[in-house]
Amino acid sequence: MIAHPDVVEAAVVGVPDERWQERPLAVVVTREGVDVSAGDLRKFLADKVARWWLPERWAVAEEIPRTSVGKYDKKTIRSRYAEGGYDVVEVHN
Structure with a gap:
């Protein structure tokens, strides 16, 4: 996803799913100032990764939380998602 010209950074984490766990x-x-749709990003990835790896849930954020050592903070991302802290768009196909 980072290879997309309009993406500055990206993190992908597993979140609960009713069907697949x-x-x-x-x-x-x-x-800044660029509006990229989740559908466009999914299409961009479609020929680069296996279909079952493609995210269906997408969120655009101002920043991605990091740990004290600079890694993406997966726990915080999952927690924000669970609390409704992200405006999530679902894209299928």
């Missing part, structure tokens, strides 16, 4: 959630930070 867990599915990927993509949280992306886009270039």
Whole structure:
């Protein structure tokens, strides 16, 4: 996803899913002033990863939380998702 010209950074974490137990959630930070749709990002990834790896849930954020050592903070991302802290868009196909 980072290879997309309008994406500054991105994190993908597993979140609970009723059907599959867990599915990927993509949280992306886009270039300032750029509006990229979740559908466009999914299409961009479609020929780069296996179909079952493609996230169906997408969130655009101003920043991605990090741990004290600079890694993406997966626990915080999952927690924000569970609390409704992200505006999540679902894209299928």
